[in-house]
Amino acid sequence: MTSDKSKFGNIYIQPSSNRELQFQPMASAIPGDEETPLVADNSPPQAVKTTAHTWDIHILSLAFLLVFLAFGAAQNLQSTLNTEEDLGTTSLGILYLSFTFFSVVASLVVRVLGSKNALLLGTTGYVFYVAANLKPNWYTLVPASVYLGFCASIIWVGEGTYLTSAARSHSTDNNLHEGAVIGDFNGEFWAVYALHQFIGNLITFALLSDDQQGGSTKGTTLLFIVFLFIMTFGAILMCFLRKRGVNSKGEQELSGADAGACASLKSLSKSLANALSDTKMLLIIPLIAYSGLQQAFVWAEFTKYVVTPAIGISGVGSSMAAYGAFDGICSLLAGRLTSGLSSVTKIVAVGVFAQAVVLILLLLDFSISSGLLGTLYILFLAGLLGIGDGVLMTQLNALIGILFKHDTEGAFAQLKIWQCATIAIVFFFAPLISFKSVVVIMLAFLCVSFCIFLWLALKVGNTSSPSTSRRI
Numbered sequence: 001m002t003s004d005k006s007k008f009g010n011i012y013i014q015p016s017s018n019r020e021l022q023f024q025p026m027a028s029a030i031p032g033d034e035e036t037p038l039v040a041d042n043s044p045p046q047a048v049k050t051t052a053h054t055w056d057i058h059i060l061s062l063a064f065l066l067v068f069l070a071f072g073a074a075q076n077l078q079s080t081l082n083t084e085e086d087l088g089t090t091s092l093g094i095l096y097l098s099f100t101f102f103s104v105v106a107s108l109v110v111r112v113l114g115s116k117n118a119l120l121l122g123t124t125g126y127v128f129y130v131a132a133n134l135k136p137n138w139y140t141l142v143p144a145s146v147y148l149g150f151c152a153s154i155i156w157v158g159e160g161t162y163l164t165s166a167a168r169s170h171s172t173d174n175n176l177h178e179g180a181v182i183g184d185f186n187g188e189f190w191a192v193y194a195l196h197q198f199i200g201n202l203i204t205f206a207l208l209s210d211d212q213q214g215g216s217t218k219g220t221t222l223l224f225i226v227f228l229f230i231m232t233f234g235a236i237l238m239c240f241l242r243k244r245g246v247n248s249k250g251e252q253e254l255s256g257a258d259a260g261a262c263a264s265l266k267s268l269s270k271s272l273a274n275a276l277s278d279t280k281m282l283l284i285i286p287l288i289a290y291s292g293l294q295q296a297f298v299w300a301e302f303t304k305y306v307v308t309p310a311i312g313i314s315g316v317g318s319s320m321a322a323y324g325a326f327d328g329i330c331s332l333l334a335g336r337l338t339s340g341l342s343s344v345t346k347i348v349a350v351g352v353f354a355q356a357v358v359l360i361l362l363l364l365d366f367s368i369s370s371g372l373l374g375t376l377y378i379l380f381l382a383g384l385l386g387i388g389d390g391v392l393m394t395q396l397n398a399l400i401g402i403l404f405k406h407d408t409e410g411a412f413a414q415l416k417i418w419q420c421a422t423i424a425i426v427f428f429f430a431p432l433i434s435f436k437s438v439v440v441i442m443l444a445f446l447c448v449s450f451c452i453f454l455w456l457a458l459k460v461g462n463t464s465s466p467s468t469s470r471r472i
Contacts, residue, residue: 052242053170057185059240060119060162061192066234068193069200070227071126074133076201076320079304080313081220082136086431089300091141093427095129096296098149099420106153106416107409110161116243118158123235125151130231133224153416160412163189164401165244179340182401183394187335190394194331194386197324203227205317280403281411283456284396285418286449287348291392292419293442294355296426298323298385305435306362310378318375319382326383330390341402344395345457351391352450354384359443363436403460 078088110118125148132144163185171181203226207219298320307319334347358381368377396415404411430438 053166053173056166056242056244057163057188059237060159061189063119063234063237063241064159064189064193065196065199066237067123067126067231069196069203070130070231072196072324073200073204073317073320074130074224074227075299076197076303076316077204077313079300080308080316082133082141087136087138087141089427089431091145092300093424094142095145095149095152096420096424096427098146099152100149100417100424102150102153103157103413103417103420106157107413109154110157110409113154113158114243115158115162115165116238116241118154119162119238119241120235122151122153122155122158123231123238125149125155127228127231127235130224130227134221149420153413153420156416157409157412159189160397160400160415161409162241162244163397164408164412167401169244177339179398179402180338183335183338183343183398185335186394186398186401187332187338190335190390190397191328191332194324194327194390194393197327197386198321199324200227201317201320201324203317205314205321208314208317278404280456280460281414283452283459284399284403285414286445287392287453288396288415288418289422290442290445290449291389291396292422293426293445294385294388294392295419296423296430297438297442298382298389300427301430301435301438302382302385306381307378310367311375315375315378319378322379323382323386323389326386327390327393328386330387331394334391334394335398338395338398341399341457341461344399344402345454347391348395348450348453351388351395352446354391355388356443356446358384358388359439359446362439363443 075092078092080088082088082091113121125144129141129144129148132140164182167182167185168178170176170185171178204223207223207226209218303316303320307316311319330351334351337343337347361381368374397412400411400415401408426438
């Protein structure tokens with residue numbers, strides 16, 4: 001085949017390749033690049049970008065797994081280990097109340113620090129909280145809970161911002177559908193993250209044992225020391241993350257001195273006000289609130305009133321390991337199947353059904369008292385709760401990344417504000433009412449929030465379908 005030299009000097013163009021012909025005009029338009037072979041702009045640089053984005057998600061996921069396998073297991077044990085004057089449950093209530101308040105300013109802190117630095121600072125709160133459990137009392141757990149509330153607010157807004165930024169960059173660099181990439185990245189992150197319940201509670205199961213004579217639990221000190229070592233390694237891993245911008249203009253623009261504190265506060269106020277005035281956000285909030293409600297139910301009520309009476313405190317580890325295993329598997333599958341609002345709606349319906357089954361069984365007082373079958377029944381309930389949590393976590397994060405491109409930090413801050421508010425309410429008020437009343441409230445909240453979510457899906461689907469099809 002003949003070569004065309006009339007326009008590009010010594011650069012040879014192969015007309016038979018339609019793909020090359022699309023990229024060559026872009027390369028030739030760059031000043032000073034007339035002597036550079038056009039093929040040099042093809043796969044190698046793009047492969048580097050692809051590897052960098054996905055590698056960041058691998059590191060982020062593994063770091064969160066190591067940090068939260070320790071915190072998650074410690075959190076599950078609060079209502080059963082630190083029972084004196086309800087210290088454990090109260091400390092968790094203070095934690096999530098602090099989390100709620102600090103979430104209001106979390107997006108501002110993430111903008112000032114940058115998402116990577118916010119992740120690093122946020123990790124310190126979890127380390128201090130687990131360390132406080134080595135000598136649990138009101139003077140150690142309460143201050144650690146308040147500080148962890150601040151750290152948790154910025155680490156989760158930072159995570160959502162960092163992951164969404166990586167997904168958008170990956171989709172742009174590889175000309176992929178943005179919604180599918182956000183779903184994939186969220187699926188991987190939440191699948192790995194959900195394993196913290198499985199691994200952390202297996203460690204708990206291995207190291208803790210019930211003292212039949214003294215009526216206490218042995219091995220707690222060793223358990224929390226092991227957790228501290230694991231968390232330290234997770235914090236070190238986060239240092240290897242690349243810095244990313246928190247918006248399309250880059251991280252450094254918002255973190256510099258040019259953006260003054262006054263302007264940042266005004267921007268924050270406007271961001272929160274816009275989110276609360278956005279119809280889409282208002283319709284998502286009930287399901288967000290339920291996602292926090294069901295997590296607090298598992299941590300405080302399910303372990304205390306369902307698991308412990310059936311298989312003992314040492315059985316909390318095995319049941320929560322089953323919860324984490326199903327949570328992780330479901331998160332991975334849900335993320336892979338996410339491609340847009342329609343798929344999100346169908347996947348959420350599956351998770352809602354799984355949790356509704358558990359709540360109805362608990363409401364009917366259905367139980368199996370025999371040994372092995374009784375244990376398997378508890379693990380079955382924990383698995384269904386894990387499926388529901390895996391669905392809600394992946395799909396809510398993916399949905400926010402898809403619908404709120406204009407203000408990602410503010411939207412993720414709203415996610416954590418409402419989740420933590422309901423979690424705090426459960427920890428403070430659930431001890432004041434009966435277990436069955438809590439189950440009734442949850443079932444009613446689940447039905448109402450899902451119906452509102454379906455209205456959102458119908459509303460947004462009708463208005464965005466034409467434009468979405470053109471983009472694809």
